[in-house]
Amino acid sequence: MDEELYTLIEFLKKPSISATGEGIEETANYLKETIEKLLGVKSNIEKTKGHPVVYAEINVNAKKTLLVYNHYDVQPVDPISEWKRAPFSATIENDRIYARGASDNKGTLMARLFAIKHLIDKHELNVNVKLLYEGEEEIGSVNLEDYIEKNANKLKADSVIMEGAGLDPKGRPQIVLGVKGLLYVELVLDYGTKDLHSSNAPLVRNPCIDLSKVISTLVDMEGRVLIEGFYNDVRELTEEERELIKKYDIDVEELRKALGFKELRYSDREKIAEALLTYPTCNIDGFECGYTGKGSKTIVPHRAFAKLDFRLVPNQDPYKIFELLKKHLQKVGFNGEIITHGFEYPVRTSVNSPVVKAMIESARRVYGTEPQVIPNSAGTQPMGLFVYKLGIRDAVSAIGAGGYYSNAHAPNENIRIDDYYKAIKHTEEFLKLYSTL
Amino acid sequence: MDEELYTLIEFLKKPSISATGEGIEETANYLKETIEKLLGVKSNIEKTKGHPVVYAEINVNAKKTLLVYNHYDVQPVDPISEWKRAPFSATIENDRIYARGASDNKGTLMARLFAIKHLIDKHELNVNVKLLYEGEEEIGSVNLEDYIEKNANKLKADSVIMEGAGLDPKGRPQIVLGVKGLLYVELVLDYGTKDLHSSNAPLVRNPCIDLSKVISTLVDMEGRVLIEGFYNDVRELTEEERELIKKYDIDVEELRKALGFKELRYSDREKIAEALLTYPTCNIDGFECGYTGKGSKTIVPHRAFAKLDFRLVPNQDPYKIFELLKKHLQKVGFNGEIITHGFEYPVRTSVNSPVVKAMIESARRVYGTEPQVIPNSAGTQPMGLFVYKLGIRDAVSAIGAGGYYSNAHAPNENIRIDDYYKAIKHTEEFLKLYSTL
Structure with missing residues (x-):
């Protein structure tokens, strides 16, 4: 077993349930040590009024700085009786690894970390990186705003990549340019x-x-x-946003069935996409x-x-x-x-921003398919904190080790091992491209 | 102890909780026997889909027939811990008798029964009387409509007197001419x-x-x-109804306090009475x-x-x-x-109808005060069943052995023994007057 998979398994075996606090401290310590061992930089466990943030900086004196946001906490495991393997056993079966947090969001966190390590090892990291790992995302990021306000100077960056995107039902990587x-x-x-x-x-x-x-x-x-x-x-939709909406792939009848409502306001696919994403x-x-x-x-x-x-x-x-x-x-x-x-605050990053361009092109290269680029999520995430409190220009939710199949927040959460390696590769390619744009 | 009080005490000692069925059968039997013993007529226990009706007729070959409606069931006694005497002990203390049902509505039922007995004994009963005692009033009279429909011919009468009125806070007898x-x-x-x-x-x-x-x-x-x-x-209010509304006695500020709402729609006493009773x-x-x-x-x-x-x-x-x-x-x-x-159905009987005239004049004589005549209650009772299903012209809620002080439906329900005797006297005077109008 290679170091990438072994480290992920160790990480997944640690419970880190923010709702109860179980394993939070141990997992934060493990993360700090792993960052220091893999990346050769100092990492801090930083107190908040709740669970701590794990923070590190890799300064390569580049022009651009990227803030990487992930969270190391997970949802509770109940209903425990519906799990086919113990939630923190990190069992590998066939092509998958099963564990609470595998998809949301430990697989993604660890994939990004190894991508950075690979680039450091190859002396190919040409972007300054700041790692911000929160321990309260699953309980509503209750102390994140306060932490960001108190550390605004330290956290400054040109762009931020958020968690929350993965692979869509057709296996295409999602790139989400903002939130409502x-x-x-x-x-x-x-x-x-x-x-x-x-x-x-x-x-x-x-x-x-x-x-x-x-x-x-x-x-x-x-x-x-x-x-x-x-x-x-x-503000009016840009031409680029209209293009993205046109391409947004929804099966109307499947959506209606999944929602379970007798009627939708619109029957036209494009109109639905426009309403869902931009109204x-x-x-x-x-x-x-x-x-x-x-x-x-x-x-x-x-x-x-x-x-x-x-x-x-x-x-x-x-x-x-x-x-x-x-x-x-x-x-x-x-x-x-x-x-x-x-x-x-709502956030919508331009499809023409360097971080998004790099994300799209790297996704094409690694997945061999056109990614699904979504102007913004129909829902809300605390992305606005980064954009409005830190003055970061561009934010994007992309690179996910999990997918549509992953049962995030549900029993038998899992990712395909191959998707984990693809997420590592995606991050590497993204960082390389981003440094050049 | 005289027969009037002794019989009431015996009646009050029998639980007859319609919600649970406790004591219903025994109380119905007691009523049947009491009617037969006191009035010398046959009484029937008549089946419904629920608790039985106790029924009797006293036919004196008069021109007028009066239907007397009462109920022999009572509310549950909970919260039992708040009763100072056992709810079915029928304890006499000072000038009062304490028991569940004393006010609502066993005291009134028994008072009317003794008034009829007195008139029979004195050969002064000049009205045919039909007694209808229901056993489900406290659970919403669920089978009353069916019973009335099935016995429509038998129940025919010129007027009906309902229960539900008593003495107001100033000790005046209430005469309620209808319901919403x-x-x-x-x-x-x-x-x-x-x-x-x-x-x-x-x-x-x-x-x-x-x-x-x-x-x-x-x-x-x-x-x-x-x-x-x-x-x-x-329909427009009649002159007589407007007069009654003018006389309707409400202390606006006390009412507002009792209701506990910050604001009432109206501040004028007469406007409040008009709205409450006729809107x-x-x-x-x-x-x-x-x-x-x-x-x-x-x-x-x-x-x-x-x-x-x-x-x-x-x-x-x-x-x-x-x-x-x-x-x-x-x-x-x-x-x-x-x-x-x-x-x-709404019901509103004319203040000029014989039954109401007799009720008002008899109240004046017995209580020595002007009664409170109310065009109709602000609430609803199944009075419409009698008026609409039986074609009875006039209906009135009046003669109550209980009052404002009685804690009906609450712990420590009670009536003043004097008010029980007054209700007997009121019924006697009413029946005598009614036969002449």
């Missing part, structure tokens, strides 16, 4: 101290009706957000008031609340959108409580 | 098989938003129902969709439901209102499921 932003808000109306017998309905306002009226003013039947100014800052949204995640059990109960509820998320696109600013929302709520007469649960 | 009607409906929108990650929000309709839009079309900010034709059948309403009892736990979760819920009750006034027909609602829902594009949980 997020604003998450809870609205609460509380008119009294207790629910009333509904014979009192003539005398009091019903918070459930009032909140329904507020919600009904937010979005029209086509899903368009009705808050004044909401779309003002949305900002206002969505209701939950709403509750009054009696929600079986049958009937006649009350005027005293309290109602709704949870709303806004997915944002370039150049929408979640804090500015929040101000517009508050203005809208005031206009429609909402006088309840507003609780915020999150602000995330 | 009810339509209870549940609306369900279900778009799929599972909740989706909210990154899919651009692709699917959100049932929570759609249901909010539907609800927002039902009622305006002033509480006026927006369903076309909803108010068409509402039909559309109220949301409950609404639920998606994630309703703490913090944030980003999903598009697949299912949303809302529970609605309509309180109706003369001459609104709940079945007709349901048709108008369905038409409205269709118009606003609601294409989900509609589940009905109840239809009840």
Whole structure:
């Protein structure tokens, strides 16, 4: 067994469950030692208010600096009974290695590390690299923002590569150029101290009706957000982005089946891709008031609340959108409580940026196929922290040792051993190309 | 101890909890025997699909026939730890008798029974009386409609006196001339098989938003129902009803405090009385969709439901209102499921009807005070069954052995022994007057 596979197995055998803390410290230590042994540089275990960050710099006095973001923590293993091999046995069977974290995200982390080692060994590393390994990604990166703010000078770089992309169902490597932003808000109306017998309905306002009226003013039947100014800052799609959307590969009927909804808003493949990747949204995640059990109960509820998320696109600013929302709520007469649960900036890197060009061309060379380039994920990741807090120009989610088949977050998580080696190769080729662009 | 009090105590000592069935059969038997012993007529225990009805007729070949409705079942006793005397001990302390059912509604039942006995004994009963004692009122009168339909001929009468009224906080007897009607409906929108990650929000309709839009079309900010034709059948208030509303005694600030809502729609006492007693309403009892736990979760819920009750006034027909609602829902594009949980007719008897005139005048004589005459209750009772199914012209809720102080449905339920004797006297005077009007 070669050093690449042996080291990965050792890494996968260590539990590092951020939710419980199990194995976190040992795994962080293992990572620090492995970095120092393989790359010949000093590595630090850096405290946060939660699990530590493992950090290292490889300075080759190059013009460009790349920040590499990964996480060493994993999801809990439950339901344990559905695992066919122990989750931390790192069992090899046929062409695969099975372990919690194999795909998300230890395989990718270790592949990138060996690629850097190979280039150092061959004196071919022509990019300064900063390694930032977080230990809380699976519990929502709770202390990452604070860490980044406190270490902003140290973390400066030209580009960042994030985790989160892998191989699509057709085996093509995904290259994701950004993420949607997020604003998450809870609205609460509380008119009294207790629910009333509904014979009192003539005398009091019903918070459930009032909140329904507020919600009904937010979005029209086509899903368009009705808050004044909401779309003002949305920048138009570039020609390149339109091209990427045209090429985005979705089987509409399979998607509909997978979602399980009777109807989709659109039936056209390209329209679906455009909406999914580039439309900002206002969505209701939950709403509750009054009696929600079986049958009937006649009350005027005293309290109602709704949870709303806004997915944002370039150049929408979640804090500015929040101000517009508050203005809208005031206009429609909402006088309840507003609780915020999150602000995330949208990110969309140009397909023509050096980091993306290098990522696409290296993917072609290593995988022998055209990669799937996606303008941004339909979802949200804390990519904005790097772009907005550190002033890093370009960010991309790409290079993944796992794929569509990998059961990330589920039992029997696995990667193909071949895909691990391809990820090493992809990183090497990427770093070489990136240094020249 | 006289027979009146002794018999009541025996009656109160028998548990008759309709929810569990405890003591129902024994109590029904006791009632049958008591009627036969006191009144010298035959009484029947009549089967329903649930607990039996106890029935008797006293035919004195009078022109007028009065139906007397009461129930012999009681609420469960929990929380038992809060009772200061055992709930079925029927303990006398100072001027009161404590027992589950003392106020609701065994005291009233027995008071009426002794009044009839006294008149029979004195040969002064000049009204035919039909006694209908239900055993399921506390569980929603589930089989009463069926019983009434099957016994429609037998139950025919000119008027009916219902239970449910007692003494108000100032000790005045309440005379309630009717009830609001009810339509209870549940609306369900279900778009799929599972909740989706909210990154899919651009692709699917959100049932929570759609249901909010539907609800927002039902009622305006002033509480006026927006369903076309909803108010068409509402008959205007009569002069007599306006007079009753003017006299309806409410302390606005005490009411607001008791309700616990920060604001009432109206501050004027008379306007409050008018709204409470005579406005039909559309109220949301409950609404639920998606994630309703703490913090944030980003999903598009697949299912949303809302529970609605309509309180109706003369001459609104709940079945007709349901048709108008369905038409409205269709118009606003609601294409989900509609589940009905109840239809009840509104009832409002004229203050000039013989039964009400007799009730008011007899109350004045017995209590030495002006009774509180209320055009109808703000809530709903199955009074419409008697009026609509049996064609009985006049119905009134009046004569109660209990009062504001009685803790009906709560621990330490009680009545003043004096109020029990007053209820006997009130019934006697009422029956005598009624026969002459």
